[in-house]
Amino acid sequence: MSSRSGRFGIAAAALLAAPVLVGALYAAAGALGLVGPGASGRPSLARAVRVLTEPTVVQGTLWILWVAGASTLLSGTVAGGIAVVLRGRGKLEGLGRGLAVLPLPVPHLVAAVGGLLVLGQSGLLARVGFHAGLIDGPAEMPALVYDPLGVGLILALTWKEVPFLTLVAVSVLGTRGDALERTARGLGAGAGDVFRRVTWPILWRGMLPAAVAVFTFVAGSYEAAVILAPSDPLPLPVLTWERFVDAGLARRADAYVLALLGLGIAAVAVAAHEIVRARLPGLDGGSQA
């Protein structure tokens, strides 16, 4: 690397990192009580400890992690299945992949609105159930939104994330899968062995980075949660927002602790991914010769 282009590169990296670091440092200062509403001027961990041990916060954090994990796993499975079943150059397969990818550019907010209108107590599903004679009114519709398990939110997020993961899965199978599967077949592997020993390992390893990205995004996402999540437990992103706009100045500063927690979850997810990637063979680089 010539020193000049290296300097540009480091400057570019600093430019990208700066806003995040500034935001994180300000939030840290706010959490310690140095700046922002309710600042005492003296650093103290008291607020951080109080907020992080609050049952609402713990539950809200665990809840959003559950939703992020479940929707990532579900969308990953669906996407992997689509990529495996709808392979090849056939028209039907191409159409199916196109349909699967269609919601890709749709904003998360719209996915949540759609989820509400389809799955809500008086949503499309409830109306179809009513006309089919399955239920007598909205009250009998099983709660799929604002529900403690987050089924509606998980489904809406899955709808939104399947396209992205499908694209990744299709490209994993397309760029490496085909050739590796041919190699395996040529070495005597039958259909079952090819899937178990080659297709599946290649697929999940190739999808892992994208799945981590989805998990991180979902765990920090506000707009879908605020539309579909219950008020108890209140998911971490919504809780962060509520505290930040709270009328009480003292509670506003809690949001800095929660923002740091959100940033921390993202950091841990990315770091965990990097560690797994370093340990697991065949995640990148891969085949040569």
Place this chain on the structure above:
Amino acid sequence: MTRATRFSALPSLRAWLVVLLAAWSLLPLVLLVVISVSGGWRFPSLLGADPGLDAWRSLRQSTGRLLPALYTSLGLGVGTGGLAAVLGLPIGRALSDLRGVWRFVGAGCAFLPVAAPPLALGVGLQYSFLRAGLGGSAVGVTLAHLIPALGYTSLFFLGVFAVFDRGVEAEARRLGAGGWQTLTRVTLPLLRRPLAEAFVLGFLVSWAQVPLTLLVGQGRVRTLTVEVLSWVQAGQDPLAAAGATLLVIPPLLLMGAAALGFQRAQVVAP
């Protein structure tokens, strides 16, 4: 594909899967359109008791809430997308020049604004934006949207330059082109397509953004997403559905254009 390499699943299974996918992907979107013209979507009616274009009428009125929000979102999207594409190119290129451990550091830095939850970012940055006098202004919101958007486009161009053959530029230099000529006659024409894709990427990041808009826009910059969120929370289903429908159209058009461009590129490629 030949007989021997084809995956041997039942064709009818695939046909059913495709039908299921059509329902899964299209149903929510179709429902949005239906509700937007339902004139009030009361249980248990499927299509609405008295269909009408009330919700859409506000699109024609400059005083209505739909049209200004649409303009705001489009303006912010175009501004963010343009800046993210134009700045992402040199930044991604500079990152791709890094070697060794610095290369990982560079990619990691580009990953930060992408991985950081926008809400957490907004909470931490709101004070700085307000102090800089950027609160409640379109410029401020554009800059806020640019933080994640630039992360995406920089990573995108990092990938582009990882496979971009610098030899082409060196060859242009050897053939007598200066720095500016190399840029305008070789580099940019070669990167026209990635630039367009980066613009779309930045546009979509801004178009879908909610928390950063709320926190930096201070309620004065009212994008379509912000309006739709408030309509949903107020239970104004037809208006929310109309707004959500509007939110879907430009992204789908952009993706369609990108897909068409991709097909054309495949036709041109050997």
Place this chain on the structure above:
Amino acid sequence: MSVLEVEGLAVPFGHEPGLREISFTVGRGERFVLVGASGAGKTSLLNAIVGSLEPSAGRVRIGGDDVTRWTVNRRPCVLLSQTPLLFPHLTVFENVAFPLRVRRVPSGELKERVEEALAAVRMSGYDERRPATLSGGQARRVALARAVVSRPPVLLLDEPLSALDATLKDEVRRTILDLHADYRPALVMVTHDLAEAGRIGDRIGVLVGGTLAQVGMPEEIFRGPATLEVARFLGLPNELDGVVEKDGALRVGGVCVPRPNTGWSGNLGTGPDCGRRQVRVVFGPDGAELAAVGFTSNDGGACTGRVEEVVHRPDGVNVRVRTELGVVELGVSPDRIPAVGRDVALRLRAGSVHLYGNDAGSSGGRSVPS
């Protein structure tokens, strides 16, 4: 007895006719090399044998079984492709073990056989390495071990030595020959490199124009190309028009060469052996020689010309002489190199020129005994 029998195989290339009427057999322990220019369909032929391409006609038999309709994984043959792919998610050991695992070989025997195969390609001790950490030559040797570990009775190698530098090439070639000597499969190797074909092949098949134009031992092919296309593929630099007279003598321009006692090499055509016939005269640098420097008279066996260029090559010196027949390239002794611009006389060597009748050889489809 033949292990591999290919009979009347046809493989279309998209909408083009592709390969037609390919027939050959390879016995146990035999090394059969297919040569052909790039694009001749060598790889397609291997893919058809191994079962990843469907032939439009013909049959493939392995060990007496007609495997034409068998799926790839059931065929008792392994193809080592030109750019072998190691499984990136498996270690070197597991890569080599793969064919045994899918054949449900018990783990004790499996370990033994994998270690043996790795030892045979001199990759012992690399068991736990990841493919991404191997050099190109190492990866190729691992792929070779993986190809032979299940001891397939037919081993197909697609350009195994291409894109390797000279040292690596020697190393991989030696490994291939050792492995072959070890368990003696019917080996089919494809290459565009004639020298390589001559070094490895017990027999060579020349693939030109979509057909197997000639099959024979290396010296048969190099010394007696059966058709004009084979002769051209061998890269013989000289091609002139000539006439074979009724008495069998060859006349090229003003030069007359009597018919050698063993007959002409090549293929004069299918018609009855009577009358004059037009022929193409093809020969290498050894097909002509300098008669005498300064020689000018015309005794019927020589023609004159002027030296245009001296070409120094690793294996000798050639001169290009412009004659009334055209430019002729011939070898000269390194200690008697004529200067450029010098007038020389040259003679054709009857035993080293190949003649092809205008109606012969170009259509082909049959392998012509030489």
